Amino acid sequence: MDKPDQRLFEADLASAAFRAGVQKGYWGLAGTDVLPQQPTWPLRILWIAAVIRTNAPDRYYVQLDSSDYRAVPPTGTFWDPATKSLLEVAKRPKGRPDSRFAKVFRTDWESGRAFYHPYDRVAAKGHPKWTTEQPSLIWDNNHTIVDYLEEIHLLLDCGDYLGR
Amino acid sequence: MADQELELFIHSQGERSRLAVASPREVLRDVLVRAGVIKEGDHELLVFVGEWDGAVREPVEVEDGEDQHEPVNVLLTIEALELHHHRHVHVHKCKRVAVEVNFTGHTKRHRFSPATTIGVVTQWARRKFKLDGAAGAEYVLRICGSTKQPRPSEHLGELVDSRTCAICFDLVKEVTPQG
Secondary structure (H helix, E strand, C coil): CCCHHHHHHHHHHCCHHHHHHHHCCCEEECCCCCCCCCCCCCEEEEEEECCCCCCCCCEEEEEEECCCCCCCCCEEEEEECCCCEECCHHHCCEECCCCHHHHHCCCCCHHHCCCCCCCCHHHHHHCCCHHHHCHHHCCCCCCCHHHHHHHHHHHHCCCCEEEC | CCCCCEEEEEEECCCCCEEEEECCCCEHHHHHHHCCCCCCCCCCCEEEECCCCHHHHCCCCCCCEECCCCCCCCCCECCCCCHHHHCEEEEECCCCEEEEEEECCEEEEEEECCCCEHHHHHHHHHHHCCCCCHHHHHEEEEECCCCCCCCCCCEHHHHCCCCCCEEEEEEEECCCCCC
16 A cells, blocks of 8 residues: 555655646656666655756656655655666756856765755755745645756756756 | 546635546536535636736736736536646635735735636746746745745646635745754
């Protein structure tokens, strides 16, 4: 039987907000074209569209650990559909130096295993000051996977994203 | 193909959007009643289809502009309203939402359709304050007097108080995580 956090996550995948993003081609759950089945809960593989850049893919995959969803935020990073493992640093999206993009997707922190963003569980836990510095981005149980995906999608769709 | 059911995204004031499935020959009003968005006898509510983005094409020099998005006849079918293309349906009491955006002591105003996303309002505001391009990407809208920064996919109609049909934002630079 599915766990409560898994049921809640799957309900949010069926929500209008998530489905609207799928319909627009912004994000989705990874399909059987890249893996036969999703990994064991609490891991899930999703894709997020990226604006076109030379020699860069039009979407990136992420592996998220969503245990205790929504009580705590997910955590995770980029995933490689070719190797079925975390995306090596050299293949990760690059941003304009010193931009917010570059900071969120930095790889010199926690070995690049999580996004440097208040919606990431590992990052939020290690930065209690962010709750006062970035009060608009405090995760609570009203937040859903759509909030998380929309933050990543915005970055991959912005002018500070340079490619791979 | 012609009878293929569609996923529609229904937006109304003060609520998260809802998903409804409809067939092309259904009347929009019946779909909205079934989704619980309107009740039999509701005549005050205006219904818009699509996500309106006209403001981003408004010339920069225009002050106090207004969208031209008109409500639809809900007795038309899904097919006639081209909802296979539009997908989004907005149910609201406000025909327009009076938006004020403040930045560096200046204010820009526009009367938007309630079917406008925060992403579109943000693009409009960046243009009006000449923050286009990569440098402008880090500027976002925050509701005046709060810490709330609505998501770009949220619609004005979901956020605005239908008694005032007005909302105020400050254009602020998104904080870069540090520490």
